[in-house]
Amino acid sequence: MPKKRKAVDFRELAQKCLRCGLCTTVCPVHQVEADEYTAARGRNLLVNQLKGKKDFDRNFRRRFEKCLLCGSCLPQCPQGISIDLLTLGVREEMVRKKGLGLPKSLVFRFAMRDRERFGKILSTACKLQRYLPAGEGKIRHLPAFLSGLGAGRRIPEIAPVFLRNEIQEVSRPPEGIAPRRRVGLFMGCALDYLFPEIGKKMVRFLNRQGVEVVTPMEQGCCALPVIGAGDMDTAKEMALRNMAAFQNLDRVITGCATCGSALKDYDTFFHRASNGRGKLADFVEKVRDFSEFLVRDLDLSPQALASTEGWGKSLRLTYHDPCHLRRYQGITEEPRRIISSIPWVKLVEMDAPDLCCGMGGSFGLSYYETSKKIADKKAAAIQETGAEAVVTTCPGCRMQILDTLRRHGMQQRVLHIVDLLEPDEN
Ligand code: SF4
Ligand code: SF4
Structure with a gap:
């Protein structure tokens, strides 16, 4: 786990900037858009120039939206400026000063805050999605008229169950x-609504290792999309509900790198608004990524992994490090150890496996053109390896990489790590 960061006032953080520009050399957005204000240095300058509410205009907002929160710039900065926390602080201030706006209020406060209501909305959307143009398998194309959601992007089908x-x-x-062992499963939105097969495979595999899995149904979204939009009051309500749902369990396992990173940062995000850090820190301590739990807690032997069924032939694959796993949770070795222990798999590293895929949650939907340019580098690195499949541990990265490969006419499979451990049913 990387050193715990502290949430501090974003104005104080911005003042520490030396304007050295090291952050600009690694920022994936800055590399595809020659705009000074897309990297940390430019954003710090904008904060230092802030005078009043009127400065939070459209341009300012867009510049602060155009951060993937990928964390690539964090290790570069000699001043240790957490640009992700600075960006979130600015977004929170914008919501305080200018409000959240109707569309985001509807999505976050009306829908996502209430899990039952959110489920009903998605069930209805699931019935309507048959009118969207079908793509490969469980992927559909958004038609051009939905340009606000990224024209032409391939999106996963909402699961019928x-x-x-x-x-x-x-x-x-x-x-x-x-x-x-007895653990709790944190589903998150992606596994619950889009990729239930990943969740089912995780449960089956854990059960086969002697682990009882409890899935509290009161749990909801990890709240990261809401935190990312700056709506911290709604996010805190959602976080407290999750903490209560898992209070009787001493491990919370997730198959989503983004959810894992959000849950592990609850103490960073919310300690200012809570009565002390104790309960938040206790919860954070329980959270484990699926790969981390298998390697660190269960200490699974290579033999346990070697017994996983193959697909009838050996598989050459490459691994993509999700930003939320590598940079925010410091997990790089565990997924590789699992993959390398499987005898029918040959792991071939791609160039810069930690290069952000360009998804960044809603960034990939709101700024699809920029997102595609960033992802194109990932496609080239994958092609170079000659791999037949790409494995990752984040459903968001999986969705982005699949979209990118198919745009380039590449046919590699895109898998979650549990797909290597548990065969498909039927
Ligand atoms: S690396 Fe840090 S100190 Fe240097 S310009 Fe970027 S934010 Fe400022
Ligand atoms: S977090 Fe990522 S996208 Fe945002 S400024 Fe840093 S490198 Fe750029």
Whole structure:
């Protein structure tokens, strides 16, 4: 885990900037858009020039929206400026001064805050999605008239049955396998609504390792999209609900790098607004990425992984490091250790596996053209390896990489790490 960061006033952070420009050399957005204000240095300057509410105009807002929060600039900065926290602080201030706006209020406060209502909205959307142009498998194209959502982007189909309706609240190891741990599963929106098969495979694999999996149904979204929009009051409400849902469990396992990073940063995001750090810190301590849990907590032997069923042939694959796993959680070795232990798999590293894929949550939808340019470098690096498949641990990266490969006419499979451990049902 990287050193714990402290949330501090964004104005104080910006004043520390030396204007050395080291951040500009690594910022994926700055590299495809020659605009000084897309990198940390330019944003610090904008903050230092802030005088009043009128400065939060459209240009200012767009410049602060155009950060992937990828963290690439964090290790470069000699002043240790957390540009992600600075950016979030600015967005929060904009919401305080100018409001959230109707579309975001509807999405975050009306829909995402209430899990039951959000589920009903997505169920209806699932029925309507049959009118969208179909693409490959469970992927659809957004038509051009939905330009606000990224014209032409491939999006995963909303699952007809959500993960919460497919699994038991308590899933126990099969008969004959001695129970050795009891953990909670954090589904997050991606596994619950888009990729329930990933969640089901995680549960099956953990059960086979003697792990009882409890999935509290009161849990909701990790709140990162809401934090990213600067609506900290709504986000805190959502975070407290998640903490209450897992209060009787001593491990919270997630198969989404973004959710994992959000949950592990609850103490950074919310400590100012809470009665002390204690409960937040206790919760944060329990959170584990799926790969981290297998390697660090279960200490799975190579033999346990070697027993995973192959696909009838050896597979040459490459691994993409999600920003939220590598930079915010410091997890790089664990997924590689798992992949390398599987005898029918050959891991070939791509050039710069940690290069951001360009998704960045809603960034990839709002700024699809920029997002595509960033992702094109990832496609070239994957092609270079000659791999037949790409593995990652973040559903957002998976969606972006699949979109990118197919845009380039590349046919590699894009997998979650659990796809290597558990075969598909049927
Ligand atoms: S690396 Fe840090 S100190 Fe240097 S310009 Fe960027 S934000 Fe400022
Ligand atoms: S977090 Fe990423 S996108 Fe944002 S300024 Fe830093 S390098 Fe650029």
